[in-house]
Amino acid sequence: MLTKLKRKEVIEMKKILMLIGGILLVGFIALGAVYAQQAGIAGSIKVSDREEAKFAEKAAISMDDAVNAALKQVPGKVLKVELENENGYLVYGVEIVKADKTIADVKIDAGNGKVLKIDTDQDNEREDHDNNNEKRER
The missing domain is CATH 1.20.5 (Single alpha-helices involved in coiled-coils or other helix-helix interfaces)
Incomplete structure (x- = not known):
């Protein structure tokens, strides 16, 4: 039992x-x-990694337009701009150093110029950036 x-x-x-x-x-x-x-972000121009050589042809807005759109949202100094495949969509990645020395990565739709996403790097990444600048200044 x-x-x-x-x-x-x-x-x-x-x-x-x-x-x-x-x-x-x-x-x-x-x-x-x-x-x-x-x-995930959704842009207006679908791409694959195999089409990387044609990214510039597919972009409907210029790099200057993308930079201007990014700077309207995140004032600062532009470090780098590149066309990239973000989740299957063509975007401009604009890296901006803000006044507080943090780095913002702004994703701009390469088809219509809309801001899709803004990421701000963390302190440890900022230190890496500061260390790289010190090396360049020497």
Whole structure:
């Protein structure tokens, strides 16, 4: 009788653990989908990495237009501008040093000039940038 009771308890415990595991799995899947949706940007010109040589031909706005759009959102000094494939879309990546010496990476849609995303680098990346500048000044 004692063994039957323990066996039932073990079975019940397994059921509860499987239920909890299933709930956690569904939660992680949903969280991953939400994160993927937020992290992605959608531009107006689709590209693949194989087309990198033709990026300049596909861009509907000039590099100057992209820089101006970026500087309207993030005032500062432009470090670098390049056409890039961001999640399958053609964008200008404009790196700007802001007044507080943080670096902003502004993604501009190469088709219509809209700002798609602004990322600000963290302090450790800023230190790397400062160290590189010191090396250049010497």
